[in-house]
Amino acid sequence: xxxxxxxxxxxxxxxxxxxxxxxxxxxxxxxxxxxxxxxxxxxxxxxxxxxxxxxxxxxxxxxxxxxxxxxxxxxxxxxxxxxxxxxxxxxxxxxxxxxxxxxxxxxxxxxxxxxxxxxxxxxxxxxxxxxxxxxxxxxxxxxxxxxxxxxxxxxxxxxxxxxxxxxxxxxxxxxxxxxxxxxxxxxxxxxxxxxxxxxxxxxxxxxxxxxxxxxxxxxxxxxxxxxxxxxxxxxxxxxxxxxx
Amino acid sequence: xxxxxxxxxxxxxxxxxxxxxxxxxxxxxxxxxxxxxxxxxxxxxxxxxxxxxxxxxxxxxxxxxxxxxxxxxxxxxxxxxxxxxxxxxxxxxxxxxxxxxxxxxxxxxxxxxxxxxxxxxxxxxxxxxxxxxxxxxxxxxxxxxxxxxxxxxxxxxxxxxxxxxxxxxxxxxxxxxxxxxxxxxxxxxxxxxxxxxxxxxxxxxxxxxxxxxxxxxxxxxxxxxxxxxxxxxxxxxxxxxxxx
DNA sequence: CGTACAGTTGAGTTTATTCAAGAAGAGTGG
DNA sequence: CCACTCTTCTTGAATAAACTCAACTGTACG
Numbered sequence: 001x002x003x004x005x006x007x008x009x010x011x012x013x014x015x016x017x018x019x020x021x022x023x024x025x026x027x028x029x030x031x032x033x034x035x036x037x038x039x040x041x042x043x044x045x046x047x048x049x050x051x052x053x054x055x056x057x058x059x060x061x062x063x064x065x066x067x068x069x070x071x072x073x074x075x076x077x078x079x080x081x082x083x084x085x086x087x088x089x090x091x092x093x094x095x096x097x098x099x100x101x102x103x104x105x106x107x108x109x110x111x112x113x114x115x116x117x118x119x120x121x122x123x124x125x126x127x128x129x130x131x132x133x134x135x136x137x138x139x140x141x142x143x144x145x146x147x148x149x150x151x152x153x154x155x156x157x158x159x160x161x162x163x164x165x166x167x168x169x170x171x172x173x174x175x176x177x178x179x180x181x182x183x184x185x186x187x188x189x190x191x192x193x194x195x196x197x198x199x200x201x202x203x204x205x206x207x208x209x210x211x212x213x214x215x216x217x218x219x220x221x222x223x224x225x226x227x228x229x230x231x232x233x234x235x236x237x238x239x240x241x242x243x244x
Numbered sequence: 245x246x247x248x249x250x251x252x253x254x255x256x257x258x259x260x261x262x263x264x265x266x267x268x269x270x271x272x273x274x275x276x277x278x279x280x281x282x283x284x285x286x287x288x289x290x291x292x293x294x295x296x297x298x299x300x301x302x303x304x305x306x307x308x309x310x311x312x313x314x315x316x317x318x319x320x321x322x323x324x325x326x327x328x329x330x331x332x333x334x335x336x337x338x339x340x341x342x343x344x345x346x347x348x349x350x351x352x353x354x355x356x357x358x359x360x361x362x363x364x365x366x367x368x369x370x371x372x373x374x375x376x377x378x379x380x381x382x383x384x385x386x387x388x389x390x391x392x393x394x395x396x397x398x399x400x401x402x403x404x405x406x407x408x409x410x411x412x413x414x415x416x417x418x419x420x421x422x423x424x425x426x427x428x429x430x431x432x433x434x435x436x437x438x439x440x441x442x443x444x445x446x447x448x449x450x451x452x453x454x455x456x457x458x459x460x461x462x463x464x465x466x467x468x469x470x471x472x473x474x475x476x477x478x479x480x481x482x483x484x485x486x487x488x
Numbered sequence: 489c490g491t492a493c494a495g496t497t498g499a500g501t502t503t504a505t506t507c508a509a510g511a512a513g514a515g516t517g518g
Numbered sequence: 519c520c521a522c523t524c525t526t527c528t529t530g531a532a533t534a535a536a537c538t539c540a541a542c543t544g545t546a547c548g
Contacts (some may be wrong), residue, residue, distance in 0.1 A: 193393025
């Protein structure tokens, strides 16, 4: 299950500020960081809640989500992770992790030891890149609170899809407003705080209105502007540079 | 409006790891940090969304909340802030802030310039204390996502009140399971993602069942264990040290 | 060919919302 | 001290949103 994967370093470079902002020295430091790459099948737990791992993970390929489950069996997905995202960087700062991270599809994950991150964090730029990653994740979570608290089904669904479109576009995974979305409606419902049945009906409404078309795990956004409008979506909170 | 306030340094000490963990040298550094203390009346905006401030704030006294408002006029409170909390530390890492922070009652706020935080962050312990503060806030926000997504009215309300009780107790503001809660039911509803009417009815249920008593801005939790049980509340995510 | 999982649809029930109006307080000025 | 106003809290009733339950379709896979 353990393989070498050349994309790992590129992801780390990107996450730590982008190649253009890094000095030759900094790039040398990054390339020396040991990254253990592991491939996971679909629906595999990468990180389990309450664990105290000596490492944090970077998603290299595929897709994953963070979820919380209570003893009554209710599950709520609290974040979706796309390639290039840290999955559990918070465990580097808080030692313990409060969510379970699971793949939705075949994925590659890079494991970095905390002691190596510790070493990296001595460089101010790297330190800030990691902190910023956490801050942006937190901003997304706050927007989810708004989404769950103040938007009804159809709008809520449209907002989440708009967020995913925007983030997918940022990492270059969107072509012609179309992208792979390896997520089931059950998972989507768990993220939206809605039942599967209701999620299905909301998606159908968006489809009927000609806004989206979701076939075979591939989402095509037919009218991104209208979708964003119905979903009351503004992309500022994602902190995506206009240059990207 | 600008006053000196001796509690400011104590709060900063506490936030940066607690007096016992700080060296004499570190305490000296902290005591030299310029903190501008400003008093705000009730319902005053301390920080406005999308601003780019050269400072971050520490709540010294009173209570505040972070909220997001969309152009349709819906408001969602995404966090409550208690004395000792940083209000907008994320703006130190991301420059811009995505929420508006408002007082609920007469409050004292300490303003610290980002350049001074920058200086503090050169000390590893201080740097980690700030990062940890952000990570814990994020964990609370994730729990709110669960709360809004997966718990119905009464349980959701019970959970929030349990969270506030626990956090209030941690800062020593609880006596006999009773504490000042200077929040209106409108604000509580905005935090719970519910209408004011429904919030009122959920509170009434908790009252009728003999779990709480909320009179004149003072919440008395009559049965903390039962309240936590109904609210499906576990305090692990708050990362509160058992010693405290 | 059977099983498992994902998606879809209908019908009844529960939860929460909106609208509306009245009661209880707090603060203000005469 | 009282009348006035404003905000907060409370309650009822009709409506809307979302959930549960249940059944059925399709598809992938061994």
